[in-house]
Amino acid sequence: MYDGLKGFKDFYPREMAAHREVIDTVEGAARRYGFREVETPRLERAEMWTDKSGDEIVDELYAFEDKGGRMVTLAPELTPTVARMVVAKQQALSKPIKWMSTRPFWRYEAVQQGRFREFYQTNVDIFGSSEPDADAEILAFAADALVDLGLDAADFEFRVSHRDVLGTVLSEYGDDVDTREAIRAVDKRAKVEENEYLGLLADAGLSYDDARQFDDLLVAGEDDLDELVAFSDAVEPAVDNLRAVLDAAEDFGVREYCDLSLTTARGLDYYTGVVFECFDSAGEVGRSVFGGGRYDDLIEDFGGQPTPAVGVAPGVMNSTLPLLLQRAGVWPEEELSTDYYVLQVGDTRPVAARVARDLRTAGHVVETDVSGRSFGAQMGYADSINADTVVIVGEQDLENDEVTIKDMASGDQTTAPVDDFPGDREKPTYDDYA
């Protein structure tokens, strides 16, 4: 007997039915905004990550040398892949480019609740617009997807921040400050003790007093962005952009889900403008549920024409979003559904098969016996798959040119003329013949 790998999960039908509903809902919201599905390789050249993040990132990747001697990796995220695809067809693609796709990603890391080594995301991205409307459309899609899943404004919040606001404020503390390092410190603010946080800011080149002031400024700025402009005029363009995104979110009907949160920073280095993270408003799901933001430099870094970009990636399986849906009591019911079970008694296969075929042609989910089992065993199986209606095709009934129709909810049954079942009814039930 073999085991699956740790951090990887098998999804059996009942559990998968719930996940399928979640994925279809999230993708449905994206499709309504005109995001178009792409499909992408699971394996990529490892240098797509090591060139930017250094060789040490390999420790977190499923990377290996392939038979052609190339270092390759199971992709830990989609963004570099879609960036590569945009660069490859830049001239042919009409902008804005609006793409989405659902697939697994992999990272080699410690396994914990809601954190797996193989996890599934629906990535949604816009390339080719630097306008605040594009950022806001990403927020609007994400909010619509969560509302479609049954959540409301009391369940979740998008903590919205801005990399350029943080970066410009930080650059006011002098050339010695490592902005990228300091932003990584901000990203850790909620996860570590205050002293450690201030220490990380010190490592990034801020004096203790400056670190204190910087943090106070972020908190004050959350109440009133003008505090930041008062600190330095240089930060005004970024603040204006952040405000414009929130104004667009207002027009798009999703401002209520957005909280200004300058201490939100997002871990990845490539973000440039607005960033946001979705959190459980009830606080039960302790970590960020998912996040997104603007990454205007990545396409150019990959050798393409300068192309602004913004995106978000809700995790749909082996991730935190299912935990939030369960916490809020809106996780889809894990039930199989079956329209008809066609039960055979005796040597009735030709008729039973014809009935099953007609019902399938009408689009219904229909099972019938493929195991030569008894009446009782078939009825038990029909119950186990939650069949709405059982059509009993028995030798005795057939002598009278009839079949028996059993409603599984009530247990009621009646007969129907075999030549008139299903007839031209769209979805014949017990009631049609009783």
Add this chain to the structure above:
Amino acid sequence: MYDGLKGFKDFYPREMAAHREVIDTVEGAARRYGFREVETPRLERAEMWTDKSGDEIVDELYAFEDKGGRMVTLAPELTPTVARMVVAKQQALSKPIKWMSTRPFWRYEAVQQGRFREFYQTNVDIFGSSEPDADAEILAFAADALVDLGLDAADFEFRVSHRDVLGTVLSEYGDDVDTREAIRAVDKRAKVEENEYLGLLADAGLSYDDARQFDDLLVAGEDDLDELVAFSDAVEPAVDNLRAVLDAAEDFGVREYCDLSLTTARGLDYYTGVVFECFDSAGEVGRSVFGGGRYDDLIEDFGGQPTPAVGVAPGVMNSTLPLLLQRAGVWPEEELSTDYYVLQVGDTRPVAARVARDLRTAGHVVETDVSGRSFGAQMGYADSINADTVVIVGEQDLENDEVTIKDMASGDQTTAPVDDFPGDREKPTYDDYA
């Protein structure tokens, strides 16, 4: 600029829209038969393949040592994974177990037309029935899927064979015959010269005369299975089983797609009973399109209770099936579709956003400007995404409390009261307001 890996393919939206239609059609057929979706790890322990096929199979796998020192591999097929899953929950699962899933697989091999290193299959399997009805249901699903895709009996054929028929006939030639080796030779029959084929049979332990006679017998058996029984009574149970499957296929309405073809063998070792391969009847697609068959021993080999099984795996992307659909002229049109483009002229975003939102709430695919572009640029974009209707929200119109509705097919346009668009119409068009 980075390249994708050879043998891996990026799917852009237009091409993906066609593939999505194919996948949805194949999965839809499976769902109507009551196959339930499962989701499965992409990475598995390599021993799931090396234990059975030997270490040399690693040459064809994307296998590597993970950071925990385990030999792991990107799965080249689903069957061992679902077998592992059946074994893990054998007691809890009610039988028959009917599973399906669509996902990529990987093999390291030479790249050629229709053959990629990453390829996508929809796997459909029944566990727990040894009855011919189960084999026939797999054939029926596969035929329904192809017919739903637009093919007919002139386009494709299922070449149906039987491993036990081949094996029993071979065993009549004495204990020195390596049955597995000889069946692999039969699998190569159509792909190599006659002399090479006979040489392979000789390698498997058949004398030249026996090899000739064996091959003649297979050909004669295709015309009349009784020829095989006349050769040896021992083959009768297997012949009866093969006939019973074809009889069930007749009842299930798919016998017309099935040709008896004893020289079809399938390459994989684990098959035990009926096997079949789908071919292009016009012969333009030279290779097998996909195949399936019965593998009754695998679950037990994996440490489970003896559990008969039968399945099929149409390749839906990076595979041969798309070539057949293209050859037959039924490949889905590669077009994007968009219900509405909401065009903004001037400072009209609040109203345009409200209109877009209302149309999305009704379930439509709606794009609007997120790039601050001109009237002409927006109209060009609306055309590029095949918008059915453009709703022009202009400052001038709004002064009259109107929007303009443009039918993109005819070019006709009219105005509608802004407060009455979309109103309570399900899908308002030009005709509703003209």
